[in-house]
Amino acid sequence: MRKAFVMLSVLVALVSSFALVNPDYQSPIVAVVEACAPAVVKVEAVKTVTSPYFDPFIEEFFRRWFGYSPFGGTQRATSIGSGFIFDKEGYILTNEHVVGGASEITVTLLDGSSYKAEYIGGDSELDIAVLKISAQRELPTVPFGDSDRVKIGEWVIAIGNPLGFQHTVTIGVVSATGRRIPKPDGSGYYTNLIQTDAAINPGNSGGPLLNIHGQVIGINTAIINPQQAVNLGFAIPINTVKRFINQLVETGKTQKAYLGVRITTVTNELAKALGLKVNKGALIVQVLEGSPADKAGLKDNDVVVKFDGVDVSSDAELVSLIHSHVPGDIVEIVVNRNGKEIKFVVTLGAASDEQAPSSISAKEFVGLIVDEITPADRETYSIPTSVNGVIVRQNKGSLGLQVGDVIDQVAVSGQRYTIRSLSDWNQAVEKVKKGDFVAIFAVRKNARLVFSFTY
Template sequence: MKKAFILAILILSVGIFAYVNPGYESPIVAVVEYAAPAVVKIEAVKQTTSPFYDPFFEEFFRRWFGYSPFGGQQTTSLGSGFIFDKEGYILTNEHVVSGAREITVTLLDGSTYKAEYIGGDAELDIAVIKINPDKELHALEFGDSDAVKIGEWVIAIGNPLGFQHTVTIGVVSATGRRIPKPDGSGYYTNLIQTDAAINPGNSGGPLLNIHGQVIGINTAIVNPQQGINLGFAIPINTVKRFLDQLVATGKVQKAYLGVRVKTVTPELAKAMGLKVDKGVLVVQVLENSPAQRAGLKENDVIVRFDGSSVTSDSEFVSLIRSHAPGDTVTLVVNRGGKELTIPVTLGSATEEIPTATVQAREFAGLVVDEITNADRENYRIPTSVNGVIVRQVKQSSQIQVGDVIYQIAVSGRTYEINSVKDWNSVVDRIKQGDFVAFFVYRRGTKMIYSFTYR
């Protein structure tokens, strides 16, 4: 009798406390099942050097201890990526794969492939690598990041801290965010902010909408000691502007406006009698530039760039360089207290390069070129600084794209570098075992990088 009573109570309890939504499945499950096979783990082996490099002490350590603490050390960078073309093309962040000697890609099923670096851009922080699959691959579809709304669901898939194919969810917290780059080289612009958990190792992975479309590439996080659940993704529409040329040539052509600007401060506004205290002051309009053709004038204050507010010269340059040549943008300008709206069709940063330039020799993984007006605009290089500009860095180095090399010292003798011809003349005479120092100008700072050429 007692057993029957207990059984009746259990049956009644099941009826009262039955779970709700039987048969329901979260739509996020469907997104993950669809997208996960196209998300990859990336391991990039890099060669690193110490910033405290000294050639004398390197020789000392090699002779007496058999190794150098200043260079030749291998590190492995871990990140994520996703297949966007069934032929094996993969999108990721440039900082994940730049300077890599070897790149290994692991798929969801555990299969691994060696990947080829196709090309990338450090400013945009996007890169394309390629594998040669022995089976049919699943590729993700691009969405429209311009249509993203604050509050909509997003899903991040990646390899945070090495935990492969980790899924996190959240919402779009904000759009149009700008944050400074860790190396101080400029700003990430127009980012998507999300509270979906993004950690080291998520870099390069997709941020997906509820339809399984890629709306962004996860790229940055806020220091966990400062805040949590603040992650940022590069909008996929920004990537789409450059993707075809990146796949075809391994490089991207950047937009060019043709102005030199200065951040407006309250002091500058008072000194010049400006009617606004925020924006960038046009110091110079370059001849035959898109800016001149659009009617921009010196002492104009640019306050908005294609819908984004402008607060500093470095942010302004980053906004220009997030566009491709031929894009038409709208500038809001304050001219003597009157606000004007000026459409501008951006030019190419390469349109200023002379057609008869001398071909530069590649040296120590560096590809250099003559400095153009577009370079001076984009990298804020004053006319008093001459040399050659670094266009590409093919191996891990402290030298960055956009640096100006203005002197080279070789085994005790220093040479002035004013052109590609000077560069070729100097690097042609450098031999293995020579002590070499590059004198570099980077955004208002002069630095020296030394090494033993091997």
């Protein structure tokens, strides 16, 4: 017995000799999470989606015996994302791809309280949206930081709802800044992103990327396919978002900057053909007269290689960078002109200053919603001034027309109509009757296209 007691005393002495290292230490990340997590919300958005048809025989079986088909038609689906309260009045920031087109939006706070959210406005190109909830209490908020001061290697914390696991916290560092990646739908690029190795998964979209001071420096928005790579997440810089918040809160829409150029991507073949001194960038095909670019001194055949400190390698990237600013912003543009790099300071304008909106409403036809061409459209879609017509804003039908295509002719049973304005478009489509053969002629990237059908 005495021997056992002695052995126990020795063990206690040994254990006590291994004192805790940093016994009073608490990670600063704990303090950030405690301060910021209450303002992070889970976002559930109910949308109506069209599912692909599975098999005609199976579909007919379900319709005959169960009264519906689970494989085709429209169905309700719920997408899950994240967001954060940035104003005590209940305004919430999230991604447009999380809530865009939703018929019902619900947000849930850390304490379990849920609210129906109102969609205030959003922008699909920037992938940002503002929601609002009404609560009979003071709501927690998170402050904005300065993403322009972010340094590679500094600690960052992501809070969100990956795969529905509410208020999951991950940490990492800023891996890089100024990144660009293509959007999943092929509509352009996310530009000037913050890259992080903090784990970001589906459901994190719209949540905050925080610095060690508990300030939002970015909105988590994209990941690389886990089958291709891991620990590659991307966030929209909060300084980009801050430029548009007031617009979204006040009007529900964004007004983006306008440079006033037609551009195309520099390729090796183009560089050799034109004798350019660089093999990447955005070639200015045309400077629009009286535009901000014209006033600043940019010229045809200049190659834009840097925009506001970010390297430019394609026309789509330059357009995305321009559209990340608001009218009146002052930016520095670096061009290569005959082998020499020249810097220009440009005050960006607004397309609305160049052309007043039309007072005529366009008639929707076979799912096509069209509009007058604006100077910003010519810049965004590289439409020459020699091409006139109406531009496709939306295609809800089955024709192969895309947003940005210019319709310049409509043929109805052998009769051709030249389209130069919304008035021309309305007059042409009004003449179409059931059974008519219709052809729509369009221009896309300087290519002529025709789409024909029986109405």
